[in-house]
Amino acid sequence: MKTNALRLLILTFFCKVALGINSGHDYYVNIEMTWSEARNYCREHYTDLSSITNQDEDNAMSELSSGSDSGKEGIWIGLYEDANDTWKWSGGENTSFFNWAMQESTSVMKSCVVHKTSGWLTKNCEDVFPFFCFHKALLLVKENKTWEEALEHCRSREMDLVSLVSESDVVQVLEISKTAQTDNVWTSLRYLGDTWLWVDKVIDNQQSGTQNEMPQCPTWSHHCGALSLQVQHLDSWDCADRLNFICYCKGSSVSK
Ligand SMILES: *[C@@H]1O[C@H](CO)[C@@H](O)[C@H](O)[C@H]1NC(C)=O
Ligand SMILES: *[C@@H]1O[C@H](CO)[C@@H](O)[C@H](O)[C@H]1NC(C)=O
Ligand SMILES: *[C@@H]1O[C@H](CO)[C@@H](O)[C@H](O)[C@H]1NC(C)=O
Numbered sequence: 631m632k633t634n635a636l637r638l639l640i641l642t643f644f645c646k647v648a649l650g651i652n653s654g655h656d657y658y659v660n661i662e663m664t665w666s667e668a669r670n671y672c673r674e675h676y677t678d679l680s681s682i683t684n685q686d687e688d689n690a691m692s693e694l695s696s697g698s699d700s701g702k703e704g705i706w707i708g709l710y711e712d713a714n715d716t717w718k719w720s721g722g723e724n725t726s727f728f729n730w731a732m733q734e735s736t737s738v739m740k741s742c743v744v745h746k747t748s749g750w751l752t753k754n755c756e757d758v759f760p761f762f763c764f765h766k767a768l769l770l771v772k773e774n775k776t777w778e779e780a781l782e783h784c785r786s787r788e789m790d791l792v793s794l795v796s797e798s799d800v801v802q803v804l805e806i807s808k809t810a811q812t813d814n815v816w817t818s819l820r821y822l823g824d825t826w827l828w829v830d831k832v833i834d835n836q837q838s839g840t841q842n843e844m845p846q847c848p849t850w851s852h853h854c855g856a857l858s859l860q861v862q863h864l865d866s867w868d869c870a871d872r873l874n875f876i877c878y879c880k881g882s883s884v885s886k
Pocket of ligand 3: 772773
């Protein structure tokens, strides 16, 4: 239990965000890679390369890397030029904010973008720079896994299976689950010691509302909680079934 508590505190430190569809956390990754290598790295370990959609975010990126000397020449962000010479964000965000620095034009193909405090610069995508990754607070994982496998998957990414402690949590999870491949998605709800618990909240002893509708004596195999996307409520489900699931960055409520 002690190591579990420690793990939760560490996660909160890395991922201090409130639950929200577009909220999340940016990370400065101090490893030099080409743009596409950096994108692969972000997609494997987090969600994608970071996007910057307003001046506040641009300033926050400068602060994120301010303690490091290695990013002085620039740090990859998710902006690139597609085959039609249109600027796109790797994660699919809209492009309306740009913060270009003055740049001498050259004949070299330069279609990827680095962030610098003085403004953004286009660079050859094969050049190597450190980079910014973005970690979405809520992530629909379109893989069919058992409840245990799903929990393990989320935790390996410094996230956890989602808990639905308020109506607004349910609304947000339904929203991002629109493209799920299964009719139900796993949540962190588990029947343990004669009661339903959100597994990530056990140490808080902060159980609340939404799971009250759960059956009091589920059959032995149906000890895991899934959210039905059609009926839009929680149901006891066979833990060995394979479903899509939602991971999330631990919200600030955990850090109390
Ligand atoms: C480029 O534009 C054409 C025509 O508008 C479109 O069919 C194609 O999908 C675009 N390519 C990319 C990579 O967006
Ligand atoms: C992008 O902008 C278009 C038009 O302004 C809008 O319809 C669309 O919802 C936006 N997409 C996102 C992901 O914000
Ligand atoms: C997951 O299961 C659903 C429904 O059974 C199926 O349509 C989908 O293709 C499966 N996804 C993967 C990645 O196997």
